Amino acid sequence: MNEKTDIQSMDFKELTAYVTDVLGEKPFRARQIYEWIHVKLVSGFDEMTNLSKSLREKLEKNCYLAMPEIARRLVSKIDGTRKYLFRLSDGNIIESVLMKYKHGNSVCVSSQVGCRMGCRFCASTLDGLERNMTPSEMLNEVYMIQKDLGERISNVVIMGSGEPLDNYDNVLRFIKMLSDENGLNISQRNITLSTCGIVPRIYDLAKEELQITLAISLHAVNDQRRRELMPVANTWSIDEILKACREYYGHNNRRLTFEYSLVKGVNDSSEDAAALARLLHGLNAHVNLIPVNPIKERDFRQSDNSAVMNFKNKLEKYGENVTIRREMGRDIQAACGQLRKNYIDALESEE
Numbered sequence: 001m002n003e004k005t006d007i008q009s010m011d012f013k014e015l016t017a018y019v020t021d022v023l024g025e026k027p028f029r030a031r032q033i034y035e036w037i038h039v040k041l042v043s044g045f046d047e048m049t050n051l052s053k054s055l056r057e058k059l060e061k062n063c064y065l066a067m068p069e070i071a072r073r074l075v076s077k078i079d080g081t082r083k084y085l086f087r088l089s090d091g092n093i094i095e096s097v098l099m100k101y102k103h104g105n106s107v108c109v110s111s112q113v114g115c116r117m118g119c120r121f122c123a124s125t126l127d128g129l130e131r132n133m134t135p136s137e138m139l140n141e142v143y144m145i146q147k148d149l150g151e152r153i154s155n156v157v158i159m160g161s162g163e164p165l166d167n168y169d170n171v172l173r174f175i176k177m178l179s180d181e182n183g184l185n186i187s188q189r190n191i192t193l194s195t196c197g198i199v200p201r202i203y204d205l206a207k208e209e210l211q212i213t214l215a216i217s218l219h220a221v222n223d224q225r226r227r228e229l230m231p232v233a234n235t236w237s238i239d240e241i242l243k244a245c246r247e248y249y250g251h252n253n254r255r256l257t258f259e260y261s262l263v264k265g266v267n268d269s270s271e272d273a274a275a276l277a278r279l280l281h282g283l284n285a286h287v288n289l290i291p292v293n294p295i296k297e298r299d300f301r302q303s304d305n306s307a308v309m310n311f312k313n314k315l316e317k318y319g320e321n322v323t324i325r326r327e328m329g330r331d332i333q334a335a336c337g338q339l340r341k342n343y344i345d346a347l348e349s350e351e
């Protein structure tokens with residue numbers, strides 16, 4: 001492993017302490033370095049041209065910038081969606097996605113290499129968890145894409161591979177640094193964290209009083225059905241999740257999102273829609289319906305269009321706020337984590 005200091009994962013205060021106490025430099029140097037890393041998005045110390053040569057050498061000797069390499073980049077001809085495979089400094093591959101919307105550019109970031117949550121329909125978890133990602137690695141997903149695109153990233157969704165609340169400290173630091181006015185200064189209101197529902201961490205997050213949107217992957221209306229899709233449901237019930245959500249809402253008044261992947265014949269009936277409306281009644285909720293993306297390792301099928309519309313209409317009849325997630329980048333491998341998995345499988349079969 002790298003014995004140098006991961007200077008990119010330090011927040012502004014920590015960097016200031018490091019630059020003054022460890023490197024023995026004046027505090028204004030910390031401001032300059034922070035700006036080079038988190039605003040100008042440089043990838044090497046030699047680019048920090050307003051620092052003295054000796055300071056640049058000192059940084060080179062003691063610290064590193066965790067810039068990944070772009071292993072692959074696919075650009076959709078349909079809607080401009082870009083999928084990136086990044087090679088991290090230890091060789092691990094992760095996947096990030098850029099989506100272009102009218103309201104701005106949104107990046108979907110991974111928070112772990114792999115995942116250990118085991119959701120049945122998800123490609124990211126098929127090979128288990130490799131390791132947590134560091135704050136700098138997550139920041140670099142956004143930085144690299146902003147640089148590659150040449151346009152500002154305005155929104156970030158933590159919905160790529162991994163369970164963000166299973167890498168709580170690093171993800172929290174990532175969110176704070178991403179929204180720091182000394183850095184890229186992305187509004188917390190434009191950041192969404194999606195979780196399968198690790199209840200104790202939802203309570204922890206509530207106490208942070210952030211302005212981010214919390215999205216809960218619900219996918220079923222009762223615990224028995226949910227356990228069939230998501231092993232995490234063996235640990236926490238839907239009731240416990242909703243209680244934590246009310247607590248979260250109490251702290252920051254932010255509308256909650258509930259994600260519901262529609263699987264044909266499994267969770268897409270009218271009764272399911274009615275039960276979902278009953279569950280969410282009284283919560284300030286927004287439901288995001290995701291027609292499931294089939295993965296070849298499992299035989300889940302996507303609900304028919306008519307079932308999706310029916311589900312949406314039913315929820316709306318009960319007064320719920322609903323959107324259907326538009327499928328983006330259909331021509332460049334749709335389902336979450338699939339591109340990464342196919343890439344790694346292909347590498348392994350070459351060996």
Ligand code: SAH
Nearest residue numbers: 122159162163194195196217259261292293
């Ligand atoms: N671990 C986080 C982030 C996962 S990905 C979480 O569980 O929320 C973001 C969303 O995509 C989650 O709601 C996840 O359940 C869903 N998802 C994963 N694979 C999918 C697939 N093949 N089809 C549809 N939705 C999927």
